[in-house]
Amino acid sequence: MTIKKTYKLFIGGKFPRTESGRVLDVRGKDGELLANASWASRKDFREAVVAARKASGGWGKASAYLKGQILYRIAEMLEGRRAQFVVELVAHGISEERAEKDVSEAINLLVHYAGWSDKYQALFSSANPVASSHFNFSVPEPTGVVGIIAPRRGSLPELVSALAPVIVGGNSAIVLAGENALTAITFAEVLSTSDVPAGVVNILTGKRAELIPEFAKHMDVNAVLLCSNDKDEKKLLDLESAENLKRVSHQKDAPLKESPYHILDFQEIKTTWHPIGV
Amino acid sequence: MAKTEPGPHNFVFGNYAPAPESKDHFKIKKSYDLFIGGKWVKASKKFETINPATGEVIAKVGEAGKKEVGQAVKAARKAFEGEWGQLSGAERGKYLFRIARLIQERSRELAVVESMDGGKPIRESRDVDIPLVAAHFFYHAGWADKLDYAFPGVKPKPLGVVGQVIPWNFPLLMAAWKIAPALACGNTVVLKPAETTPLTALKLAEIFEDAGLPPGTVNIVTGAGETGQALIEHPDVDKVAFTGSTAVGKAIRRAIAGTDKKFTLELGGKAANIVFEDAPINEAVEGILNGIFFNQGHVCCAGSRLFVQESIADKVIKKLKKRMETLIVGDPLDKNTDIGAINSAEQLERIKALVKAGEREGACIWQPEGRLPRKGNWFKPTLFTECAQSHRIVQEEIFGPVLAIQTFRTPQEALEKANNTPYGLSGGVWTDKGSKIFKMTTGLKAGVVWANTFNKFDPTSPFGGYKESGIGREGGVHGLAAYLNF
Numbered sequence: 132m133t134i135k136k137t138y139k140l141f142i143g144g145k146f147p148r149t150e151s152g153r154v155l156d157v158r159g160k161d162g163e164l165l166a167n168a169s170w171a172s173r174k175d176f177r178e179a180v181v182a183a184r185k186a187s188g189g190w191g192k193a194s195a196y197l198k199g200q201i202l203y204r205i206a207e208m209l210e211g212r213r214a215q216f217v218v219e220l221v222a223h224g225i226s227e228e229r230a231e232k233d234v235s236e237a238i239n240l241l242v243h244y245a246g247w248s249d250k251y252q253a254l255f256s257s258a259n260p261v262a263s264s265h266f267n268f269s270v271p272e273p274t275g276v277v278g279i280i281a282p283r284r285g286s287l288p289e290l291v292s293a294l295a296p297v298i299v300g301g302n303s304a305i306v307l308a309g310e311n312a313l314t315a316i317t318f319a320e321v322l323s324t325s326d327v328p329a330g331v332v333n334i335l336t337g338k339r340a341e342l343i344p345e346f347a348k349h350m351d352v353n354a355v356l357l358c359s360n361d362k363d364e365k366k367l368l369d370l371e372s373a374e375n376l377k378r379v380s381h382q383k384d385a386p387l388k389e390s391p392y393h394i395l396d397f398q399e400i401k402t403t404w405h406p407i408g409v
Numbered sequence: 410m411a412k413t414e415p416g417p418h419n420f421v422f423g424n425y426a427p428a429p430e431s432k433d434h435f436k437i438k439k440s441y442d443l444f445i446g447g448k449w450v451k452a453s454k455k456f457e458t459i460n461p462a463t464g465e466v467i468a469k470v471g472e473a474g475k476k477e478v479g480q481a482v483k484a485a486r487k488a489f490e491g492e493w494g495q496l497s498g499a500e501r502g503k504y505l506f507r508i509a510r511l512i513q514e515r516s517r518e519l520a521v522v523e524s525m526d527g528g529k530p531i532r533e534s535r536d537v538d539i540p541l542v543a544a545h546f547f548y549h550a551g552w553a554d555k556l557d558y559a560f561p562g563v564k565p566k567p568l569g570v571v572g573q574v575i576p577w578n579f580p581l582l583m584a585a586w587k588i589a590p591a592l593a594c595g596n597t598v599v600l601k602p603a604e605t606t607p608l609t610a611l612k613l614a615e616i617f618e619d620a621g622l623p624p625g626t627v628n629i630v631t632g633a634g635e636t637g638q639a640l641i642e643h644p645d646v647d648k649v650a651f652t653g654s655t656a657v658g659k660a661i662r663r664a665i666a667g668t669d670k671k672f673t674l675e676l677g678g679k680a681a682n683i684v685f686e687d688a689p690i691n692e693a694v695e696g697i698l699n700g701i702f703f704n705q706g707h708v709c710c711a712g713s714r715l716f717v718q719e720s721i722a723d724k725v726i727k728k729l730k731k732r733m734e735t736l737i738v739g740d741p742l743d744k745n746t747d748i749g750a751i752n753s754a755e756q757l758e759r760i761k762a763l764v765k766a767g768e769r770e771g772a773c774i775w776q777p778e779g780r781l782p783r784k785g786n787w788f789k790p791t792l793f794t795e796c797a798q799s800h801r802i803v804q805e806e807i808f809g810p811v812l813a814i815q816t817f818r819t820p821q822e823a824l825e826k827a828n829n830t831p832y833g834l835s836g837g838v839w840t841d842k843g844s845k846i847f848k849m850t851t852g853l854k855a856g857v858v859w860a861n862t863f864n865k866f867d868p869t870s871p872f873g874g875y876k877e878s879g880i881g882r883e884g885g886v887h888g889l890a891a892y893l894n895f
Contacts, residue, residue, distance in 0.1 A: 255887075259870045261865070272851075363667075369665070369667055376662065392895060401858065402857045402858070402871050404857075
């Protein structure tokens with residue numbers, strides 16, 4: 132008899148059950164029970180924000196070299212578990228060929244963004260030739276705590292393409308996984324063995340309608356990435372996020388294309404002036 | 410220094426001979442219409458714009474309603490799809506260069522009108538506002554044909570029609586900050602100036618006419634909050650750019666929720682100006698004064714919270730008071746004036762209410778002696794000591810010449826107190842130690858940080874806030890992103 136895995140949440144580097152005691156009935160393509168995944172509550176979300184905030188200072192200050200190595204390490208760990216992900220994706224009804232391709236794509240995305248860790252700053256910084264006698268420069272800094280509403284459907288590339296640009300930019304993240312909840316939690320196992328500091332990535336499985344308003348309203352969330360084609364979801368997020376002027380990036384319900392501009396979406400530009408003289 | 414009684418020229422502090430700027434070399438019309446589609450269009454209603462230093466009416470201006478705003482957006486759309494939209498970047502740039510030159514040529518007139526309509530000292534409008542206005546057009550002119558170089562890997566495209574709503578503290582400068590990058594990026598504009606300071610934007614419209622800017626490229630609709638709302642909510646506006654209060658900024662964010670409108674918001678601030686014991690004290694004192702009393706403190710990035718290291722607090726406060734006693738409050742058109750008129754009676758009331766709250770909550774108020782002019786809106790330069798983090802004068806944006814002073818012992822304490830605010834527009838650090846500067850400037854959650862200086866601006870230098878101080882940047886290469894689609 133095979134031993135089945137219990138799928139829980141990923142908060143602050145740990146795998147807690149939802150405090151609500153609720154579960155999502157996740158079934159395979161033949162209707163068999165794959166798991167009773169956690170149905171995260173608003174309180175779980177708030178716990179995740181606390182963990183993300185706690186982690187954001189250290190991660191934001193970690194050297195670009197270190198962040199790059201850690202992203203590359205995630206790719207290495209994912210490669211090592213390739214077979215497991217393929218089996219899990221196939222159980223979800225994805226063809227084996229597609230599953231292999233998806234895992235490869237996710238690995239490629241991580242390697243791609245690992246390389247950006249010490250380069251996007253040069254691309255998005257400027258030394259500004261002001262007319263007065265001052266040295267003046269502008270550099271990107273991480274926005275802080277970023278909520279990610281991952282694409283609704285799909286598998287690994289959807290999740291990783293949204294997450295990688297956020298964390299390589301020094302932000303911590305709370306991800307609401309898509310319907311493919313099991314893959315997201317298995318990916319959390321990859322993260323937890325990849326030297327990603329606890330709390331930098333937190334992954335929740337649950338219902339969008341219940342949790343999107345919480346992402347939007349929480350005063351300690353600085354930005355939200357919404358992957359959605361649903362106009363009502365966007366409107367709700369826009370309205371509720373006004374209170375603390377969250378940065379909102381609205382993307383399609385699909386994998387994000389590789390681009391350093393997705394990193395820039397979650398950066399603040401800081402300009403510093405200093406007089407030249409003695 | 411000997412104090413003089415208020416004389417005929419509204420002198421209060423100091424005893425300099427008056428040196429008023431003349432205003433006989435240009436004309437202000439008695440009445441202005443709206444500038445729509447390259448023509449002056451009558452509005453159904455008019456309102457008065459008042460000189461805050463005298464209370465006198467300067468001119469009447471049109472109040473654009475929904476209908477007129479609609480006409481302006483239509484004219485802007487036509488220009489975007491027509492003449493302006495079809496120009497090459499290089500040709501757009503030439504218009505902007507030409508506008509920059511015309512502004513330089515009429516700079517004296519613009520400075521005087523700015524001071525009359527808004528109350529700011531002529532020295533500031535002459536030496537800061539108007540030169541920066543010209544510089545903004547000149548800087549952005551050069552970008553018009555080089556946008557592909559600004560954003561590698563993408564082909565940026567203009568957004569379309571941009572609706573812009575600007576405040577009364579830097580009326581023409583804010584118009585320049587908004588219009589110049591919008592035009593350089595190939596957009597067309599409908600701009601609403603603030604209701605208390607519409608005149609220089611209307612003068613700018615005259616300059617656009619003289620420059621031969623294609624009709625509809627920039628439209629100026631004067632009015633108050635309702636005019637702004639009509640502009641922001643207009644369905645054919647592709648992007649909204651707003652500078653003003655955080656409360657209105659949030660309302661705008663809600664008003665455009667769920668639409669595809671892009672937006673930039675430059676909102677309020679409560680900047681910390683942090684002075685360490687190893688700072689050059691005299692320079693720091695000048696920086697503190699400039700930080701809070703520049704433009705009567707009507708500055709979103711004003712250094713309104715002073716943090717002084719405990720060991721030098723007494724010395725700095727003593728020097729500050731001594732220096733504040735020499736500040737001349739009075740006639741904005743006088744070249745000796747340091748602090749001009751408060752922009753409106755309404756703003757004066759707001760300042761008074763917050764100052765009262767400061768006294769009531771237990772902070773110690775200090776103001777220099779001397780009497781203020783009888784007519785017009787005035788407020789003395791003011792400082793508060795014994796302030797607590799919870800005081801309203803520490804938490805809320807006063808937008809007036811009022812400084813709240815607190816002390817600290819360690820850099821970490823200074824950072825924690827400085828960042829303990831929902832705002833994050835600017836900050837200041839004063840120390841002679843380089844490594845301490847960078848510890849502080851990287852630790853401050855603010856978009857603009859001045860080290861050993863304060864309140865400096867330049868078109869090449871991006872400006873904008875963290876947190877509730879706004880979204881987006883203006884100026885520099887980063888400011889262009891706000892007016893382009895990738």
